[in-house]
Amino acid sequence: MDRGLREAVDSFGGPDTARFLFVVGTDEDVSDLDCRPGEYGACGSEWKPFAPEMSYTVRWMAQNAASSRQMRYEELSFANDIEKSLHLLSKRNESVIAIVDPSSLAIEQYRVVLEQYDRLQLDNSGIVVFWGMGSDNRNARVGLSESLTRTLPNTRAAHGYSEVQSFDDVTSELVSTLVKVRNRILARADPGSVIEDKRIVDLAGEQGIRVDQKPIIQATRIG
Amino acid sequence: MCLANIAWLLASSGHKTLVVDWDLEAPGLHRFFHPFLPDPELASTDGLIEFLQEYVAEALRPRSAKTHSADWYARTSKLTRYAFSLRRTEFSGGGTLDFVPAGRQDAGYASKVTSFDWERFFTRFGGGLFLQAVREHLRSIYDFVLIDSRTGVSDISGVCTVQMPDELVVAFTYNHQNIKGAAAVVASVVEQRSKGPLIWPVPMRVELAEKSKLETARFAVREAFDRYLTRQTAVDRTAYWGSVEIPHDPYYAFEEVLATFAEKAGVSNSVLGAMERITSWLVQENSTTDQPSKFKWRAPEEEDRLKALDKYARRLAPLTCKLETYPTVVRGEGLCEALPEVVLRFTGGLPVSLGGTPHVMSVTAFVNTTLTSRFIPPDGISVGLVPQAGGKPISGSIKPPGSIRSAGNAVSFPEMVIDPPGVGQETVWWIRGLRANVAERGARSQVVLGDPHISLFVATSGADPVAVQNPQIRLASVRNGFQFQILPEKNGTLPVPISQEKGHNVELFGEREPAALGLSFRVRFEEGFAGAFKTKNQEGSSATTGTRFLVDFSNVPSGVEIFVTESCIDSHASQEGPVLAPVVVYVGSNVAGQRQRRVPPYGPLVQLRSSGGTCNAEWEWNCAAEGTQSGLRACTFGVVLAARPNKAALGIGSISGTLGPVSDLILASEYGPIPRFINVGEPQDVIDVRNADERPASA
Numbered sequence: 001m002d003r004g005l006r007e008a009v010d011s012f013g014g015p016d017t018a019r020f021l022f023v024v025g026t027d028e029d030v031s032d033l034d035c036r037p038g039e040y041g042a043c044g045s046e047w048k049p050f051a052p053e054m055s056y057t058v059r060w061m062a063q064n065a066a067s068s069r070q071m072r073y074e075e076l077s078f079a080n081d082i083e084k085s086l087h088l089l090s091k092r093n094e095s096v097i098a099i100v101d102p103s104s105l106a107i108e109q110y111r112v113v114l115e116q117y118d119r120l121q122l123d124n125s126g127i128v129v130f131w132g133m134g135s136d137n138r139n140a141r142v143g144l145s146e147s148l149t150r151t152l153p154n155t156r157a158a159h160g161y162s163e164v165q166s167f168d169d170v171t172s173e174l175v176s177t178l179v180k181v182r183n184r185i186l187a188r189a190d191p192g193s194v195i196e197d198k199r200i201v202d203l204a205g206e207q208g209i210r211v212d213q214k215p216i217i218q219a220t221r222i223g
Numbered sequence: 224m225c226l227a228n229i230a231w232l233l234a235s236s237g238h239k240t241l242v243v244d245w246d247l248e249a250p251g252l253h254r255f256f257h258p259f260l261p262d263p264e265l266a267s268t269d270g271l272i273e274f275l276q277e278y279v280a281e282a283l284r285p286r287s288a289k290t291h292s293a294d295w296y297a298r299t300s301k302l303t304r305y306a307f308s309l310r311r312t313e314f315s316g317g318g319t320l321d322f323v324p325a326g327r328q329d330a331g332y333a334s335k336v337t338s339f340d341w342e343r344f345f346t347r348f349g350g351g352l353f354l355q356a357v358r359e360h361l362r363s364i365y366d367f368v369l370i371d372s373r374t375g376v377s378d379i380s381g382v383c384t385v386q387m388p389d390e391l392v393v394a395f396t397y398n399h400q401n402i403k404g405a406a407a408v409v410a411s412v413v414e415q416r417s418k419g420p421l422i423w424p425v426p427m428r429v430e431l432a433e434k435s436k437l438e439t440a441r442f443a444v445r446e447a448f449d450r451y452l453t454r455q456t457a458v459d460r461t462a463y464w465g466s467v468e469i470p471h472d473p474y475y476a477f478e479e480v481l482a483t484f485a486e487k488a489g490v491s492n493s494v495l496g497a498m499e500r501i502t503s504w505l506v507q508e509n510s511t512t513d514q515p516s517k518f519k520w521r522a523p524e525e526e527d528r529l530k531a532l533d534k535y536a537r538r539l540a541p542l543t544c545k546l547e548t549y550p551t552v553v554r555g556e557g558l559c560e561a562l563p564e565v566v567l568r569f570t571g572g573l574p575v576s577l578g579g580t581p582h583v584m585s586v587t588a589f590v591n592t593t594l595t596s597r598f599i600p601p602d603g604i605s606v607g608l609v610p611q612a613g614g615k616p617i618s619g620s621i622k623p624p625g626s627i628r629s630a631g632n633a634v635s636f637p638e639m640v641i642d643p644p645g646v647g648q649e650t651v652w653w654i655r656g657l658r659a660n661v662a663e664r665g666a667r668s669q670v671v672l673g674d675p676h677i678s679l680f681v682a683t684s685g686a687d688p689v690a691v692q693n694p695q696i697r698l699a700s701v702r703n704g705f706q707f708q709i710l711p712e713k714n715g716t717l718p719v720p721i722s723q724e725k726g727h728n729v730e731l732f733g734e735r736e737p738a739a740l741g742l743s744f745r746v747r748f749e750e751g752f753a754g755a756f757k758t759k760n761q762e763g764s765s766a767t768t769g770t771r772f773l774v775d776f777s778n779v780p781s782g783v784e785i786f787v788t789e790s791c792i793d794s795h796a797s798q799e800g801p802v803l804a805p806v807v808v809y810v811g812s813n814v815a816g817q818r819q820r821r822v823p824p825y826g827p828l829v830q831l832r833s834s835g836g837t838c839n840a841e842w843e844w845n846c847a848a849e850g851t852q853s854g855l856r857a858c859t860f861g862v863v864l865a866a867r868p869n870k871a872a873l874g875i876g877s878i879s880g881t882l883g884p885v886s887d888l889i890l891a892s893e894y895g896p897i898p899r900f901i902n903v904g905e906p907q908d909v910i911d912v913r914n915a916d917e918r919p920a921s922a
Binding site: 013014015016053091092093176179180182183184185186187189190191192193194195196197200201203204206207208209210211212213214215216217218 | 276279280281282283284285286293294295296330331334335338339340341342343344345346347348349350351352353354355356359375376377378380381382384385386389407408411412414415416417418419674
């Protein structure tokens with residue numbers, strides 16, 4: 001692999017990569033559920049939670065939110081070992097957002113993945129639950145909400161959790177969750193690189209500036 | 224203020240200048256430049272905090288050993304990527320003025336600033352080295368980089384006063400706390416920097432009227448700061464202190480305005496004069512020649528100065544209006560569907576009580592279909608523009624109905640008067656009582672593409688109209704509610720096969736009531752909107768107020784007689800009694816005299832009179848019992864076909880159903896009779912008279 005390509009590959013990762021995990025069934029998975037025609041697609045990211053009024057897929061919404069914050073959009077596949085993947089992404093300091101369809105939690109594989117996600121409680125992860133048009137029925141909504149609480153005993157109280165109640169909420173909720181997760185990574189993660197440049201150190205020394213510690217104005221001297 | 228003016232003077236005197244708003248906790252430097260900024264409120268402009276976050280994010284990216292290079296931070300240390308240039312003709316002498324704001328002033332700004340951990344930035348991310356790299360980069364580009372620092376004790380003030388500067392301008396006022404505090408900051412900086420920085424103490428907002436106190440303060444200041452003016456001789460120091468005092472001018476207390484525009488150049492005892500002298504000191508100190516020339520800057524032309532000054536002036540938020548509503552769903556077959564009320568929310572302007580003037584204007588509301596509200600002067604008003612004050616209706620303030628003009632799809636309220644509520648206050652008007660022909664926009668209409676809906680556009684006109692921020696809003700989505708179904712009997716088929724030779728239900732032609740008879744088919748009227756079925760009014764004064772259920776038969780082969788049940792036959796309706804009983808066949812010319820046959824279990828049958836192959840039946844919901852009005856959503860009636868042997872003509876007859884009163888409309892009110900429905904019926908075949916030879920074996 002040439003250097004340019006290697007750099008391009010390496011430029012992936014870090015807090016500016018927004019990796020989305022779609023905890024959403026496919027149309028095949030949800031055939032037994034009471035869903036509207038055309039609501040689900042061949043993969044989770046093709047879910048249209050606000051169809052037929054709004055025919056946007058969750059992938060489109062996630063891409064939009066990521067690009068509005070100048071973040072790189074990536075997807076996390078269910079095909080991988082999810083726990084292993086999440087640990088790896090945590091080491092790479094990537095922002096991971098799970099997009100959750102409460103109705104799909106009736107299907108075991110999605111519920112299990114979300115339970116694992118919740119159990120790990122990683123700093124780099126957040127969850128956005130979409131209450132689509134399919135969950136308008138009040139009784140169904142109560143049931144789904146209880147199922148969600150059972151599946152996410154830890155994350156619901158955490159900072160990186162939000163719910164989208166209508167299409168109008170989509171951008172604000174996704175963006176605010178992305179920003180929160182990114183800020184948390186920036187505030188807590190350890191760097192993969194530090195500056196090691198003797199020229200800069202020497203220049204600072206010539207000007208009498210210490211670069212190894214935070215300068216502090218002594219409060220005791222004031223007043 | 225001091226920094227912004229000095230920056231402007233430097234750029235206007237031919238120096239490449241950068242200004243950085245490092246006062247992250249209270250950014251405000253952009254206010255001094257806002258008339259010249261493309262994004263005056265910095266709502267979408269990134270700045271210093273995003274720059275610092277970018278570096279941290281870069282450091283957090285995984286890197287393989289192969290591609291890791293020592294200068295990986297080089298790109299991120301270029302703060303100039305976040306700077307933008309202010310373009311002015313005054314800078315044409317080679318000077319430039321670039322500005323790096325504190326950060327994007329959106330909802331996430333405070334969180335970014337408070338969550339940025341300066342301690343970790345220095346200890347884990349090599350922040351000290353990074354800032355040194357930033358410093359070197361900026362020094363290589365600009366003649367002067369001016370950093371606006373947080374005052375007092377904070378993480379940020381340490382960075383700005385200790386790490387970043389070559390020269391430190393310390394601004395303070397002549398009170399004890401300020402003088403001592405500023406001196407302590409300088410002492411702390413000098414202690415931490417083995418070389419420099421050069422200190423420039425500058426007294427601000429100096430009140431010249433109090434002569435004796437002024438002299439005492441001046442003495443205290445010299446005692447505190449003279450020791451740091453190391454490059455000046457005693458004579459120079461006296462000259463310095465005599466020239467850098469910035470006088471107090473109350474004018475600057477109200478708006479962030481540059482003195483370079485607020486004042487004319489060349490007046491020595493002005494704020495601008497002081498700024499010129501401070502700038503002159505800085506320029507001379509940094510001159511690269513042995514004989515520095517006198518500081519000269521290019522002041523704006525008088526016309527430009529006044530224009531810029533006008534842009535700085537605080538503008539009263541103008542009177543504006545915003546539309547609001549709670550969108551609803553209306554019935555696609557309705558001709559007079561009630562639309563939700565529309566709120567006109569007015570804010571801003573100068574109230575009359577404070578010297579403002581009232582606005583007089585016409586308000587016109589356009590709907591994207593025909594308005595069917597009835598406008599009956601003088602007291603039958605159904606549409607009103609209702610001003611509100613303090614959330615309560617103003618008694619008698621509904622515009623006189625006579626002044627309301629309706630033009631098909633518009634309703635106008637002329638000469639409305641509004642007293643501007645003022646900034647932060649609001650006045651609310653409501654448009655109420657709108658009804659519209661929804662069928663025109665319904666899903667059954669041929670003219671509507673896409674999502675059928677009702678929207679409203681509000682325009683104001685007249686000598687003093689008010690701007691409407693969102694002139695168009697969606698009032699309602701349109702959904703069809705009515706469904707007409709023809710249900711065959713068990714094991715029956717449709718169309719109902721009738722043998723010409725044998726006849727059909729011949730018992731009905733006998734003298735005796737038939738003991739039992741099956742229905743030929745049922746007709747069912749179903750409604751998706753609760754409340755769409757209306758009972759006949761209690762007073763009985765109008766026969767058009769109850770919902771009617773209509774069926775029309777066409778092409779009925781001669782000799783075929785049609786009987787319908789007098790009442791609905793729904794089992795649930797039977798149990799409720801009061802619903803069933805009052806729904807009666809409308810007794811009119813379409814019934815064949817008084818001929819009724821009683822056929823268990825459906826009660827009386829009424830024979831319809833056919834004329835030219837057409838006949839119709841009409842039932843009305845005429846329920847007087849209280850508590851049953853809202854329950855009706857569906858009604859089923861039975862139809863029995865009969866023919867004597869060899870008397871019926873061959874042919875196929877059809878039926879259509881709809882709700883009534885049917886109308887092409889077009890006026891209604893809340894009180895008067897409401898012609899509510901369009902005819903949505905489409906004929907379906909229900910009668911098939913054939914020879915025995917033609918009949919399929921299975922029949």
